[in-house]
Amino acid sequence: xxxxxxxxxxTIPAAxxxxxxxxxxALVPATIALLSAGAPAAAARPRTTETSYYYDNFDNSLVRPxxxxxxxxxxxxxxxxxxxxxxxxDEADAVRLPSTxxxxxxxxxxxxxxxxxxxxxxxxGPAPGRLTITxxxxxxxxxxxxxxxxxxxxxxxxxxxxxxxxxxxxAGVVAARLFWAAGxxxxxxxxxxxxxxxxxxSPDATLTDRFGRRRTMTxxxxxxxxxxxxxxxxxxxxxxASRLLSGTPLGPFQYRGRRRDDPEDLVPxxxxxxxxxxxxxxxxxxxADSRGPNSLDMWIEAEGRAFVRHYLIDFNGCLGSGSxxxxxxxxxxxxxxxxxxxxxxxxxxxxxxxxxxAVRDPKIPALGFIxxxxxxxxxxRPDYPNPAFDERTxxxxxxxxxxxxxxxxxxxxxxxxxxxxxxPRATEELVRVLxxxxxxxxxxxxxxxxxxxxxER
Amino acid sequence: xxxxxSLTGLAALLVASLAVAVPxxxxxxxxxxxxxxxxxxxxxxxxxxxxxxxxxWEVALTGPLRLATLPVSALGFAARNGLLRMEENSIVPRxxxxxxxxxxxxxxxxxxxxxxxxxxxxxxxxxxxxxxxLVEAGVSGxxxxxxxxxxxxxxxxxxxxYSEEWRPHDPLFGIGPGTAEEDEGSYSSSTRTLRLSSRxxxxxxxxxxxxxxxxxxSAAHRTLTVGAPQGDPDEDxxxxxxxxxxxxxxxxxxxxxxxxGVAVETDLRSGSPHWSRxxxxxxxxxxxxPESEAPQALSALSPPPPRFAAFQRYTLEVEAGVSxxxxxxxxxxxxxxxxxxxxxxxxxxxxxxITDLARLGGSDGLAGFEPGRFHDLDAALAKLSYVFPLxxxxxxxxxxxxxxxxxxLQHDARLAxxxxxxxxxxxxxxxxxxxxxxGVEASREAVRFRFxxxxxx
Numbered sequence: 061x062x063x064x065x066x067x068x069x070x071t072i073p074a075a076x077x078x079x080x081x082x083x084x085x086a087l088v089p090a091t092i093a094l095l096s097a098g099a100p101a102a103a104a105r106p107r108t109t110e111t112s113y114y115y116d117n118f119d120n121s122l123v124r125p126x127x128x129x130x131x132x133x134x135x136x137x138x139x140x141x142x143x144x145x146x147x148x149x150d151e152a153d154a155v156r157l158p159s160t161x162x163x164x165x166x167x168x169x170x171x172x173x174x175x176x177x178x179x180x181x182x183x184x185g186p187a188p189g190r191l192t193i194t195x196x197x198x199x200x201x202x203x204x205x206x207x208x209x210x211x212x213x214x215x216x217x218x219x220x221x222x223x224x225x226x227x228x229x230x231a232g233v234v235a236a237r238l239f240w241a242a243g244x245x246x247x248x249x250x251x252x253x254x255x256x257x258x259x260x261x262s263p264d265a266t267l268t269d270r271f272g273r274r275r276t277m278t279x280x281x282x283x284x285x286x287x288x289x290x291x292x293x294x295x296x297x298x299x300x301a302s303r304l305l306s307g308t309p310l311g312p313f314q315y316r317g318r319r320r321d322d323p324e325d326l327v328p329x330x331x332x333x334x335x336x337x338x339x340x341x342x343x344x345x346x347x348a349d350s351r352g353p354n355s356l357d358m359w360i361e362a363e364g365r366a367f368v369r370h371y372l373i374d375f376n377g378c379l380g381s382g383s384x385x386x387x388x389x390x391x392x393x394x395x396x397x398x399x400x401x402x403x404x405x406x407x408x409x410x411x412x413x414x415x416x417x418a419v420r421d422p423k424i425p426a427l428g429f430i431x432x433x434x435x436x437x438x439x440x441r442p443d444y445p446n447p448a449f450d451e452r453t454x455x456x457x458x459x460x461x462x463x464x465x466x467x468x469x470x471x472x473x474x475x476x477x478x479x480x481x482x483x484p485r486a487t488e489e490l491v492r493v494l495x496x497x498x499x500x501x502x503x504x505x506x507x508x509x510x511x512x513x514x515x516e517r
Numbered sequence: 518x519x520x521x522x523s524l525t526g527l528a529a530l531l532v533a534s535l536a537v538a539v540p541x542x543x544x545x546x547x548x549x550x551x552x553x554x555x556x557x558x559x560x561x562x563x564x565x566x567x568x569x570x571x572x573x574w575e576v577a578l579t580g581p582l583r584l585a586t587l588p589v590s591a592l593g594f595a596a597r598n599g600l601l602r603m604e605e606n607s608i609v610p611r612x613x614x615x616x617x618x619x620x621x622x623x624x625x626x627x628x629x630x631x632x633x634x635x636x637x638x639x640x641x642x643x644x645x646x647x648x649x650x651l652v653e654a655g656v657s658g659x660x661x662x663x664x665x666x667x668x669x670x671x672x673x674x675x676x677x678x679y680s681e682e683w684r685p686h687d688p689l690f691g692i693g694p695g696t697a698e699e700d701e702g703s704y705s706s707s708t709r710t711l712r713l714s715s716r717x718x719x720x721x722x723x724x725x726x727x728x729x730x731x732x733x734x735s736a737a738h739r740t741l742t743v744g745a746p747q748g749d750p751d752e753d754x755x756x757x758x759x760x761x762x763x764x765x766x767x768x769x770x771x772x773x774x775x776x777x778g779v780a781v782e783t784d785l786r787s788g789s790p791h792w793s794r795x796x797x798x799x800x801x802x803x804x805x806x807p808e809s810e811a812p813q814a815l816s817a818l819s820p821p822p823p824r825f826a827a828f829q830r831y832t833l834e835v836e837a838g839v840s841x842x843x844x845x846x847x848x849x850x851x852x853x854x855x856x857x858x859x860x861x862x863x864x865x866x867x868x869x870x871i872t873d874l875a876r877l878g879g880s881d882g883l884a885g886f887e888p889g890r891f892h893d894l895d896a897a898l899a900k901l902s903y904v905f906p907l908x909x910x911x912x913x914x915x916x917x918x919x920x921x922x923x924x925x926l927q928h929d930a931r932l933a934x935x936x937x938x939x940x941x942x943x944x945x946x947x948x949x950x951x952x953x954x955x956g957v958e959a960s961r962e963a964v965r966f967r968f969x970x971x972x973x974x
Contacts, residue, residue, distance in 0.1 A: 112600040123593065132582065133575035147568040156562035163556055171554065180555075245556050271614070272607035317570070324560070326567040362558045369556060388948065390909040402907040410846045410905025410913075417843040 106321040109311035121444040146333035162334040167466030173474035176241040185250030185301040196267035217299040225290040226426035228376040229300040230479035235375035237475040245371045248303040307358035316447035335448035340460025343440035349377035380428030389416040426486040432496035437504040461505035629657040633879040633888035636661030688889035694934040705744035712737035774807035793845035801832040826866035849902040857894040885938030885960030893922035914942040
């Protein structure tokens with residue numbers, strides 16, 4: 061039989077070939093072991109954390125301030141003027157990267173206003189067409205739905221209070237864009253307009269009622285939720301559509317302590333630059349709701365590894381919005397329980413005016429209430445004390461101010477325009493207020509640095 | 518057969534393993550791929566060991582305090598988990614639902630308002646949903662065995678109400694301004710009343726307020742029995758000082774009579790969260806006509822017993838307030854005068870029941886004194902208050918009261934008889950109204966704590 065010519069193959073004597081193969085094969089695991097020494101072992105998913113809204117409020121409003129007031133170590137630091145600086149910065153006072161909390165964006169690199177306005181992207185909300193309700197959301201301060209669009213993408217829809225159309229949804233979209241541009245991980249939020257007839261109800265849709273019981277959702281439930289939602293002049297409903305984050309939710313993170321079953325979480329959160337410096341951004345956007353329950357850790361599996369990524373979420377209570385009511389005038393000037401303010405008022409028998417008593421309210425329902433005249437770039441505070449904010453130092457605030465200085469007027473306007481306010485006064489007033497608040501913070505914490513206008517980009 | 522190709526493959530595997538292994542702690546290139554703005558998926562920077570929340574010297578300094586407060590920490594741990602379970606199981610909405618359930622059927626359960634020092638109590642009212650403004654009944658009781666029951670029919674302009682009340686031991690320190698604190702006694706009273714009343718309102722009411730002007734007419738037939746006070750051997754002497762014998766022979770005697778009353782009230786107060794400006798004035802006139810008692814057989818050995826007298830009572834109440842500053846700081850002045858005139862031509866008609874006397878002490882005025890501290894026919898009281906905000910959710914009420922009781926206000930009143938009481942109360946509030954009051958009242962005799970939930974103006 062004729063043999064077809066085959067490829068020319070070099071051969072090696074069997075015995076020596078065997079020894080060579082064995083040597084190479086043995087080298088592979090040894091090499092890996094040698095070079096992988098110290099690398100994190102394959103991480104197990106941390107357990108899901110839960111938090112009590114009531115306890116978080118109680119602990120941070122009443123207990124922790126008293127504890128801090130009687131903390132001798134804190135007293136010594138104040139006496140000596142030696143606060144504890146952030147633990148994850150280098151010699152140049154820069155955040156040590158990489159970080160699963162924050163990414164250098166504005167203030168550290170150039171980003172066009174158009175790109176910043178997209179946020180994490182795509183920034184367009186659900187695909188045009190019908191939306192299928194998969195779950196009702198009756199808990200929390202605002203009602204809503206979980207929906208799926210025609211492309212299979214999943215969103216949470218949140219609505220405005222009847223008395224302030226566009227307020228909560230507008231604030232949520234604008235603040236999400238601003239915090240993303242500042243470097244934080246945020247969901248992809250966008251405004252969506254729809255009619256009731258655009259909604260389909262999945263036969264598997266469920267609803268958790270106010271008693272915590274889960275049952276099948278009915279069209280009557282949908283109507284009951286939509287009856288509490290304002291409509292525009294064309295009869296459409298407006299919602300904030302928040303794209304569900306990829307990964308597995310692990311619950312909120314706390315602004316104090318760390319997640320001990322996360323091998324990559326080795327710095328107490330109250331000593332992280334990203335969270336301390338967040339105060340500056342929170343003050344700028346009047347994010348008085350900066351607290352643990354408005355955060356979310358996600359278990360991400362990507363590029364061959366699994367890890368926890370930390371998100372800021374729920375921005376409906378930012379700017380002039382208190383989610384279901386407009387922000388009150390004292391917001392930002394005092395905590396819910398503010399011992400310092402009460403002591404001052406008691407000592408002066410109330411005769412010293414509060415700063416908010418001089419504010420002017422432009423009475424724009426879509427904005428709620430936010431202003432810049434009485435804004436205190438040093439003393440701003442959230443609704444109740446935040447452990448990371450309490451530990452902030454001048455360096456932390458200057459770091460945050462550096463980020464702020466990277467926002468030009470054009471960046472601010474581009475973000476505000478994502479709110480799609482129907483009243484042009486709302487857009488103009490919010491842009492003006494954000495610019496003024498930015499300028500105050502930058503002047504206070506980066507003296508000598510002029511805030512950038514659009515002409516200086 | 519081992520070939521060179523095989524060996525080449527093994528070598529490639531070795532090279533690939535080098536690419537996979539990641540050295541620990543290295544600042545590797547951010548693996549965000551094409552988008553440098555996307556969140557990092559690289560291993561984040563971490564310290565070699567977990568950073569401590571506190572430095573060693575801080576731990577040493579606060580160690581003893583933390584040890585001493587371990588029980589409190591344990592309480593906090595229990596509170597956090599308890600509140601979490603409460604939220605998970607929707608305890609609060611379930612409880613509110615249960616508490617609101619009776620209201621759907623016309624039942625209302627509230628704390629009892631039986632007066633000072635009557636113990637813990639509750640009241641149940643019933644008004645059928647279909648006739649809520651026409652029919653009402655209620656019963657209240659307390660741990661100190663005070664009780665009251667009533668039933669009423671008819672609209673506000675023509676209402677008939679039957680009520681019974683039992684008060685086992687109301688305090689009595691004697692009659693007149695010069696009574697001593699150590700002479701405390703008590704009396705019991707049982708009252709049955711059938712009242713016909715008409716109430717007319719005029720003027721547009723403010724939010725949550727009654728009509729601005731009201732006229733009230735009433736006629737009430739009353740059967741009253743007052744039981745013996747205890748431990749007060751000199752009551753006859755004190756009663757004679759005021760010209761009447763209110764105790765002693767009046768004890769355990771049933772008093773029947775009819776009270777005719779008319780009252781006009783104007784309420785021009787306004788403001789929130791507490792009423793901060795305006796005037797309220799009320800003038801009332803009551804005429805008590807006792808039923809004729811069966812003549813008693815005269816005895817040569819004992820004088821004829823005194824009878825209950827007809828009397829007229831004039832009551833005048835005025836309160837006014839002015840405020841300044843945006844969050845109102847309010848100065849209020851209130852005054853009340855009660856003038857009782859016995860005008861029965863029968864010289865034996867000298868008795869007036871204890872319960873018909875004017876009184877001061879506790880919630881009747883002069884709150885720093887014990888309830889029922891002062892009794893007599895006439896009384897006068899003035900109160901000066903200053904209410905000012907401590908913070909967004911709290912205000913403080915500073916007040917001083919001065920007043921006294923006399924047998925005849927026009928002829929016997931002297932400044933030296935005036936008693937003074939001082940008080941301070943912390944009032945949690947919303948933007949619309951105060952919610953509660955927690956305070957301290959002080960006088961020359963006592964320091965009393967007071968609290969109330971609701972009904973705070």
